[in-house]
Amino acid sequence: MAKLPVPVEKLTAQFGPTLNYSPVGGWQNRSEPEKLVKTHCCFCGQQCGIQLKVRGNRVIGFEPWEEFPFNRGKLCPKGVKRYLQDNHPDRLLAPMKRVEGTGFVPVSWDEALDTTVRELQRVQAQFGRDAVAMLSGVSLTNEKSYLVGKFARVALQTKELDYNGRLCMVSAGTGNKKAFGIDRAANSWADILEAKVILCAGTNVAECSPITTDYIWRARDRGAKLIMIDPRVTPMARTCDLHLPVRPGADSALLVGMLRVMIEQNLVDLAFIDKYTSGWEETRDSALAMPLEEASRISGVRVEDIVKAATMWGEAPTSFLLHARGIEHHTKGVDNVLACINLVLATGRLGRPGCGYATITGQGNGQGGREHGHKCDQLPGNRDIENPQHREYIAHVWGIPEEELPRKGHSAQEIMNLIHEGQIKALVSICFNPLVSLPDSNFTREALSRLEHYTAIDFFLNETAHHADIVLAGSLHEEEEGTSTSAEGRVIRIRKAVDPPGDARTDTSILLEMARRLGRGKYFDHFTDSEAIFNELRVASKGGTADYYGITYERIENEMGVFWPCPEIGHPGTPRLFETLKFHTPDGKAHFHPTPYRPSAEEPDEEYPVILTTGRVVSQYLSGTQTRRIGGLVDMCPEPYVEIHPTLAQRYGIRDGAMMRVESRRGAVVLKAKVVTTIRPDTIFIPYHWPGDLAANNLTNRALDPLSKIPEFKKSVVRIAPVEPAS
Numbered sequence: 001m002a003k004l005p006v007p008v009e010k011l012t013a014q015f016g017p018t019l020n021y022s023p024v025g026g027w028q029n030r031s032e033p034e035k036l037v038k039t040h041c042c043f044c045g046q047q048c049g050i051q052l053k054v055r056g057n058r059v060i061g062f063e064p065w066e067e068f069p070f071n072r073g074k075l076c077p078k079g080v081k082r083y084l085q086d087n088h089p090d091r092l093l094a095p096m097k098r099v100e101g102t103g104f105v106p107v108s109w110d111e112a113l114d115t116t117v118r119e120l121q122r123v124q125a126q127f128g129r130d131a132v133a134m135l136s137g138v139s140l141t142n143e144k145s146y147l148v149g150k151f152a153r154v155a156l157q158t159k160e161l162d163y164n165g166r167l168c169m170v171s172a173g174t175g176n177k178k179a180f181g182i183d184r185a186a187n188s189w190a191d192i193l194e195a196k197v198i199l200c201a202g203t204n205v206a207e208c209s210p211i212t213t214d215y216i217w218r219a220r221d222r223g224a225k226l227i228m229i230d231p232r233v234t235p236m237a238r239t240c241d242l243h244l245p246v247r248p249g250a251d252s253a254l255l256v257g258m259l260r261v262m263i264e265q266n267l268v269d270l271a272f273i274d275k276y277t278s279g280w281e282e283t284r285d286s287a288l289a290m291p292l293e294e295a296s297r298i299s300g301v302r303v304e305d306i307v308k309a310a311t312m313w314g315e316a317p318t319s320f321l322l323h324a325r326g327i328e329h330h331t332k333g334v335d336n337v338l339a340c341i342n343l344v345l346a347t348g349r350l351g352r353p354g355c356g357y358a359t360i361t362g363q364g365n366g367q368g369g370r371e372h373g374h375k376c377d378q379l380p381g382n383r384d385i386e387n388p389q390h391r392e393y394i395a396h397v398w399g400i401p402e403e404e405l406p407r408k409g410h411s412a413q414e415i416m417n418l419i420h421e422g423q424i425k426a427l428v429s430i431c432f433n434p435l436v437s438l439p440d441s442n443f444t445r446e447a448l449s450r451l452e453h454y455t456a457i458d459f460f461l462n463e464t465a466h467h468a469d470i471v472l473a474g475s476l477h478e479e480e481e482g483t484s485t486s487a488e489g490r491v492i493r494i495r496k497a498v499d500p501p502g503d504a505r506t507d508t509s510i511l512l513e514m515a516r517r518l519g520r521g522k523y524f525d526h527f528t529d530s531e532a533i534f535n536e537l538r539v540a541s542k543g544g545t546a547d548y549y550g551i552t553y554e555r556i557e558n559e560m561g562v563f564w565p566c567p568e569i570g571h572p573g574t575p576r577l578f579e580t581l582k583f584h585t586p587d588g589k590a591h592f593h594p595t596p597y598r599p600s601a602e603e604p605d606e607e608y609p610v611i612l613t614t615g616r617v618v619s620q621y622l623s624g625t626q627t628r629r630i631g632g633l634v635d636m637c638p639e640p641y642v643e644i645h646p647t648l649a650q651r652y653g654i655r656d657g658a659m660m661r662v663e664s665r666r667g668a669v670v671l672k673a674k675v676v677t678t679i680r681p682d683t684i685f686i687p688y689h690w691p692g693d694l695a696a697n698n699l700t701n702r703a704l705d706p707l708s709k710i711p712e713f714k715k716s717v718v719r720i721a722p723v724e725p726a727s
Contacts (some may be wrong), residue, residue: 031055037497038065040484041079042139042477043621045361046070046211047486048079052478052497059086059478059497069560070189070486076210077619077633084630085476086498090460092473093502104461104471109505109513116428116470117517119453120156123426130406133160133415133424137431138168138369141482141494142548143533144507145365146380146540148430149373154398154523155515159406160424162376164432164622166412169366170375170708171328172359175337179345179591180577181584182545183382184367184489187320187356188563188575189215194354197316199227199309201340202251202326202714206235207618209360209487212322225316227309229254230326231613232643232685233678242309245680247300248613249600249715251327255339256595257295258310259287262346267314272348276581279592283342286594298597300680313343318354325362326615329714331601334707339595350590351578361487363622364477368485371546372537376409380537381544390544397540399523411709413438413702420447430457430474430507435464436623436691439700439711440666457510462625463691473504480506481530483556488575490561491551508533542567545584600715601703604682608664608717610648611683614696615714620689628689640690641674644720645681649673652720659723662686664716667698670723684720688713 033053040047049068053061062083064073095112096104123131134152138145145163152161173183180186192198192215206213213236220226228237229244229251237243246254262268263284273280296303313319321344327336341357349355361367372380380397383390385408395402410418416438418424438444448454448467456465457472465471478497485491500506508530515524527533531553542549550566551573563573583590604611619636621627628634642660654660656675661668662684671686671694679685688696703712 033060036063037478037495039478039495039497040492041075042082042364042626043078044209045363045366045487046209047364047484047492048075048211050075050079050082052083054497057498057501059083067560070488070490071211074211074214077636078621078627081630081632084632085626086478088460088629090629091501091504092459092461092471093504094473095503096471098469109503112470112472113513113517116455116472117514119469120426120428121518123452127425129157130160130409131423131425132156132158133419133427134158135412135415135427135429135432135434136161136163136374138163138165138366139364139431139477140369140507141365141480141484141530142368142372142491142537143482143530144480145369146373146537147508147511147527147533149380150398150523151511151515152374153406154400155518155520156428157404157406159376159409160415160418161374161409162412162415163369163374164412164434164437165363165366165370165375166709167437167711167713168325168362169328169359169370171330171333171705171710172323172337173370174334174708175341176359178334178593179338179341181586182577183370184546184564184577185356185358185487186350186577187358188488188490191354191356191576192216192320193219193222195219195224195318195320195356196354197225197227197312197319199229199313199319199321199343200236201229201255201321201323202328202336203322203324203360204230204232204234204236204326204615205322205360208324208362208616210618212360225312227312231680231683238678242305242312244301244305244309247298247680248611248683249330250299250597251330251336252332252339252595253290253295253597254299254301254306255336255343256287256290256597257292257299257306258313259339259342259346260290260292260295261307261310262314262343263287265311265314267310268346269348273346276348276583277345277590277592278587283592283594286596290597300682314347316347316349319347319349320354320356320358322358322360324360326714329710329712331703331705331712332598333705333710335595335598338593342592342595345590345592351576351581356576358487365484367487367489368483368491371485372541376411381541382546383544393543394540397536411704413704413711414709416444416447417702419451422450425451426453427451428455428457429464433462433464433623433625435467436462436695436697439697439713440702441695441697442667443702457507458625459504460625460629462623472510473500473502474510475500475504475506480508483534483553485564486561489563491548491556491564492561493553493556601701601712602715602717604717608719610718610720612662612664612699612716612718613683613685613714614688614700615685617687617689620687622689623691624689637687639672640687640694640696641672643674643676643679643685645679646675646677647681648684649675652722654720654722659725661721661723662699662718663720664699664701664718666701669694669696669698684718
């Protein structure tokens with residue numbers, strides 16, 4: 001049974017010699033690589049091209065891949081240093097089991113897999129199939145995402161499957177499908193260059209998506225104007241044409257105010273609206289019902305700036321709107337996304353050069369990962385798991401009766417809630433670190449302690465895996481062949497550069513072996529390699545909105561990637577959606593949706609008067625499992641901090657560089673204050689990449705958007721105080 005986490009010092013004592021897989025040391029020991037492997041960065045959704053230098057089954061460096069069209073050799077700090085994780089001494093080299101009172105000890109693969117399968121079968125026999133859950137990650141390739149979905153539903157036969165994209169893209173995906181009937185960026189990034197106005201809402205582009213910065217700067221070199229919506233003056237906002245310092249949780253009020261101004265100034269394209277959309281009248285009336293002064297009061301943005309933004313956007317001949325987690329991590333994240341889409345639809349600027357809309361995908365394969373398998377309400381091809389026709393098609397592809405295909409399960413946070421309640425008794429996770437990633441860390445920690453069995457598959461022992469009974473040593477990005485799908489919707493090749501070290505195995509082989517031991521091997525035995533999995537994915541996606549059928553490994557190699565949808569082999573792919581102004585909805589039209597403002601789950605009060613928002617820094621990625629092990633990235637930002645405005649700091653007697661306490665209804669942290677003028681005076685900011693006592697998610701709220709089930713990471717209420725140094 002999963003109990004308390006194993007102390008780190010015990011792990012170090014136990015595995016110091018075992019995990020001694022040291023990197024090549026010093027320039028004097030370096031020589032030319034044996035090969036260069038063209039692949040892609042393992043981190044954010046931009047999926048920049050990179051060439052890995054390999055010698056002796058080790059990645060020893062990188063070279064720019066200047067021919068790859070998205071980044072042309074450019075990389076951010078994480079991309080430059082990503083190769084350093086490969087030979088890290090923390091790398092898991094063998095499966096392990098927990099021994100109470102001792103810690104983790106190495107075991108054979110037979111013992112680890114037999115124990116896992118035996119415990120999963122015991123739990124399901126006693127409590128039912130859905131008493132076992134699986135949590136997955138979207139740093140996995142398309143092939144592994146597809147395999148996880150099939151494994152959970154066919155081998156484990158459970159409905160309780162979800163993924164860490166639930167903490168990232170689901171509000172955007174839900175909004176996109178409601179408005180357009182399809183969940184993908186409407187344009188490749190090339191269209192940014194032709195836009196005359198670019199609006200970025202809730203996205204710290206320079207730190208979270210650095211190569212996208214290059215596209216925006218090149219557009220500005222051509223005369224484009226830039227509007228930034230964010231409670232912080234992020235690096236891009238420091239030189240933008242207009243910064244709108246929105247109060248966290250009030251994005252929809254601001255966006256509705258902008259739409260009202262556009263209506264009143266006749267800056268909407270009524271001919272486009274009438275011919276190609278539905279829902280305009282209700283959306284228009286809802287916008288006109290919000291007085292501009294009320295939009296200003298709620299959002300914290302001056303009336304004159306709302307008018308200026310709406311005028312700039314409405315008058316532009318071409319425009320591009322980009323948004324990310326800042327507007328999506330809310331209990332009204334879907335509404336915020338739809339409010340952005342309403343601005344795009346109101347101008348009719350879609351489907352032509354320089355006119356676009358896109359969500360900036362956060363995680364490595366956040367786009368492809370949400371299309372093909374490991375989302376609780378989804379089947380491959382972005383099909384609906386409750387749609388009878390969709391279920392029948394996928395059941396046929398998988399060779400099972402439709403009635404054996406599980407129904408819709410619960411989202412990641414809901415799964416953790418069910419574990420806490422005792423309804424889910426066993427867990428399998430792969431490349432997911434919920435103890436750092438999910439809100440309300442104390443709740444997550446207690447839930448993990450209540451599991452009867454937990455098996456984690458990963459390449460490092462992340463903080464959540466400290467609670468596991470069995471840890472299976474899996475594979476890094478560059479240790480398997482596969483594909484990924486970038487933020488643009490471009491399907492690209494992930495190429496194997498090295499084999500897993502020691503006795504570690506590929507994630508794919510681990511899942512296939514588990515399926516065999518569960519007695520379900522006949523549904524998986526034809527997967528002889530990653531390309532075989534991709535070819536079944538192609539068939540499974542055929543006819544879905546995310547149609548990959550016409551994409552092959554050969555085409556991806558020859559064409560530097562292929563944009564989906566691509567329904568036939570001879571199809572060129574689709575870099576720009578909606579060129580025919582035909583949408584993927586039942587009526588073929590794009591749909592407006594009213595988005596009246598509603599409060600967040602928590603609002604400031606006398607007890608907790610300050611707003612907390614969270615986000616990334618340029619040198620770290622997600623829960624930090626990988627980037628916190630790369631010295632050069634750690635040096636850039638060794639620990640989290642609290643950004644606080646001088647006015648707020650003075651009110652509470654908090655000095656720059658001094659320690660301060662931040663406390664919510666769920667927990668508290670003590671961190672160093674960073675007094676800056678680049679944040680709203682009613683808001684503080686903490687980056688979220690660190691675990692334990694430093695975790696921002698000790699503070700955040702488990703409240704969910706009712707449609708996307710995304711937690712409200714971007715707005716919690718807290719109280720703050722200085723911490724006096726010990727005498």
